[in-house]
Amino acid sequence: MATQTQTIQQTDPKRWKALALLCFANFLVMMDSAIVQIALPSIKETLGYSQESLQWVMSAFLLFFGGFLLLGGRLADLFGNRRIFNLGVIILIISSLFAGLAWSETSLNVARGAQGLASAFIAPAALSLIMLLFSANPKEMGKALAFWGLSGAAGGALGIVLGGVITEVFGWRWTLLIYVPLSFIVLILSPKLLQKSVRRAAGRVDYLGAVLVTVSLMLIVYGIVMAEQSGWQSFNTLSSLAVGIVLFLIFLLVQAKKKDPLVPLNILRRLT
Structure with a gap:
């Protein structure tokens, strides 16, 4: 794998253009969480x-983003990073x-999710x-991750400003419709600038682990969302957080026994 990564790094003269595209996608992701606030x-x-x-309108996005983030990373490892990236752009x-x-509350909430x-x-x-x-060059990796972080911060900060301008000039619907042409640009440029999908892990999808971690994270995010509305001592908040934490602990126990876990727990040992 190291040899393969190094080869890609040395033979890909488009890596900085690819980084620009990926940072733009990250900008869109972070902007999406903020752009409708003014609207x-x-x-x-x-x-x-x-x-x-x-x-x-805000919470549906955060609920699914937080709940499926870990599963999205694992699917990228198993089925190919560019493939899952493009799937996300299409969605x-x-x-x-x-x-x-x-046309209704429900339709918007589902679409935001x-x-x-x-x-x-x-x-x-x-x-x-x-x-x-960029893994073969630590200096370039540092620069690339810095640009990645800045793109996310810019998306979150500019999302509110752009949301206000777009709402004032074109109406609130365009704070959402604007992602259609912008995402099409990403989808068109992806096969031209990004390497073909690389699977970074072998094995099968841990479906039990996927269900446990997704449901647990969604319940935890839901509990935090409900705390803003009903308070930290409300039944909905406490029960959602409690069940979410219990399911997450069960998830960790399942991962410890799985041959192909969703999250290899030895990663945590390396970090400590």
């Missing part, structure tokens, strides 16, 4: 949200189209591609 009053008026339910295009054309799922595939797959492209 919330307009969304409420158009689709008839209550003040209490309006938070789910983002479709979900953004439906979100921009949403699908956007979160797309981002959970894009982010770890893109980071995996960066690690592969």
Whole structure:
């Protein structure tokens, strides 16, 4: 694997262009979590949200993004990083189209959840591609990761500003529809700039582990979301957090016994 990584690094003159594309995708992911904030009053008026339910325009995205992030990284390792990256971009295009054309609370919430799922595939797959492209040169790796971090910070910061401008000029729907053409650009350039999919792990999908970790993380994120609405001492908050933590502990026990775990626990030993 080290030889393969080094070969890719030495023979890929497009790695900096590829990094620019991956950073742009990361920018879109982080922007997606913030761009609708200014548009919330307009969304409420158009689709008839209550003040209490309006938070789910944001929370649906965060719930699926946080819940599927670990699974997205594992799928990239098993099935190929570029393949999962492109799958995430395709899901983002479709979900953004439906979100921009949403006709009800439910349709927008579902579309926002699908956007979160797309981002959970894009982010770890893109980071995996960066690690592969620059792993043979520590100095270039440091620069690449710095650009990656800056792109995410810029997406989160500029998302609010751009959301306000777009909402004022074009209407709130374009804060979501804008991802359709931008994501198409990423999808078109991907096969030209990114290396073919590389599987970084062998084995099968740990379906039990995938279900446990996804449900546990979604419950934990849901508990945090509910804490903002109902308080940290509410039954919904405490029960969601408690069940989520218990399921996550069960997930760790399952991983310790699996031949092909979703998360090899020896990684944690290396970090400590």
